[in-house]
Amino acid sequence: MATSLVNGILERNKDFAAYHRPHKFFSESIGLIRPSILIITCLDPRCNPEEFLCLMPGEAIIFRVGGGRVAPLVAQITSLDCFIGGFQDLMIIHHTDCGATYLTEEKIHNHVLKEEGVSVEDASSLVLPVIADLEQSVHDDVKLLKETKVIRRELRECTKGYLYDVKTGLIRGV
Ligand SMILES: [Zn+2]
Structure with missing residues (x-):
């Protein structure tokens, strides 16, 4: 059974749907609005690129995972690039x-x-979103994507790293 908060947000969805107008987006009509930026960032609620980059609908596709670490996303990136194609920028934030x-x-x-039933081997096989040094983690993830040959060469070459400051709201290149 859902919690009262989930029940509450399901009710909010009904209010949303009453005024909803569907986006003309790639799922309905590939080519009409084709996102050209792929963004990988953290799932932290303060780190929402739609807010801090003032994105318009359809400008970017966003993956949000713990720490914004890219390692678990390689298959996702290649699949998405196959489906949509044409990404001109890949931002790791x-x-x-x-x-x-x-x-x-x-x-x-x-x-x-x-x-x-969890063994030490099970635990140590996990790819963990741990960060010891923020600038280094950005460098490491940019390097990882640039060296991942299953990702289209042009996409690897346009990969850049950034740090978002949750206090100032500013983003800077790393
Ligand atoms: Zn985070």
Whole structure:
């Protein structure tokens, strides 16, 4: 059974739908609005690129994962590029005060090892969104994508890294 908050937001959806006008977007009509920017960033609610980049609908596709770390997204990126194509920019955006900077692999391993039947091998096989140094994590993720040959060469070459400051609201290249 859903919590009262979920029930509440399902009600809000009915209000939304009453005034909703569907976007003419790629799922209905490829080519009409074709997003040209692919953004990878953190799932932190403060780190919403639609807000801090003032994006218009259809300008960008956004993947939001823990820390904005790219490693778990390679298959997603190649699949999306196959489906939409034509991306001209790939932005990796990490942010200040990220939860991933407060995590360690050891802490996460201990957390999952509490579950029955989880082995040390299971735990250590996880690709974890841990960040020790923010600028370095951006450099590492840009490097990872640039060296991932299954991603289209032009897309790899246009990959750039950024840091978003949650206090000032400004983004800068890294
Ligand atoms: Zn974060």
